[in-house]
Amino acid sequence: MSAKRRLTIRGETDAGRAPLEATRYAMEIGFAETPSRMVATAVSELARNILKYAQSGEIELRTVEGSRGLGIEIEAVDYGPGIEDPEAAMRDHYSSSGTLGLGLPGVKRMMDEFSLESTPGEGTRVRAIKWM
Ligand SMILES: Nc1ncnc2c1ncn2[C@@H]1O[C@H](COP(=O)(O)OP(=O)(O)O)[C@@H](O)[C@H]1O
Numbered sequence: 795m796s797a798k799r800r801l802t803i804r805g806e807t808d809a810g811r812a813p814l815e816a817t818r819y820a821m822e823i824g825f826a827e828t829p830s831r832m833v834a835t836a837v838s839e840l841a842r843n844i845l846k847y848a849q850s851g852e853i854e855l856r857t858v859e860g861s862r863g864l865g866i867e868i869e870a871v872d873y874g875p876g877i878e879d880p881e882a883a884m885r886d887h888y889s890s891s892g893t894l895g896l897g898l899p900g901v902k903r904m905m906d907e908f909s910l911e912s913t914p915g916e917g918t919r920v921r922a923i924k925w926m
Pocket residue numbers: 839843844847848872874875876877883884888889890891892893894895896897898899918
């Protein structure tokens with residue numbers, strides 16, 4: 795099993811590198827190309843959100859084992875402003891910043907498991923798993 799990998803997201807360079815790191819991690823574990831791409835895209839969206847809404851945060855990648863075999867868990871954490879209305883944030887095309895509003899709902903669709911926890915004024919935590 796691959797060790798966990800922690801990606802610090804503080805700037806454009808980190809956000810650009812995050813999906814590449816995720817792809818490499820998925821390949822190391824033996825993920826096929828399509829699910830690797832989904833994990834990388836999810837990481838990219840979460841990194842972009844961290845940068846845009848919270849300025850900085852962390853994304854951790856870990857290998858998990860379940861009844862379906864191996865999977866990759868993504869955990870994105872920040873201590874930014876949090877989300878006032880998480881239900882709205884999960885709706886397609888909802889954006890507080892005038893962008894596409896497809897990031898979080900897209901991550902949910904691409905991954906097999908998804909959870910969003912956010913407390914206004916405290917921060918946001920997204921967890922998602924893709925099974926191999
Ligand atoms: N890490 C975060 N911290 C605070 N708010 C967030 C965060 N991630 C997402 N949001 C909120 O959820 C909304 C939807 O996010 P998303 O689906 O990625 O669309 P977009 O980034 O295009 O607005 C954002 O507009 C923002 O209001």
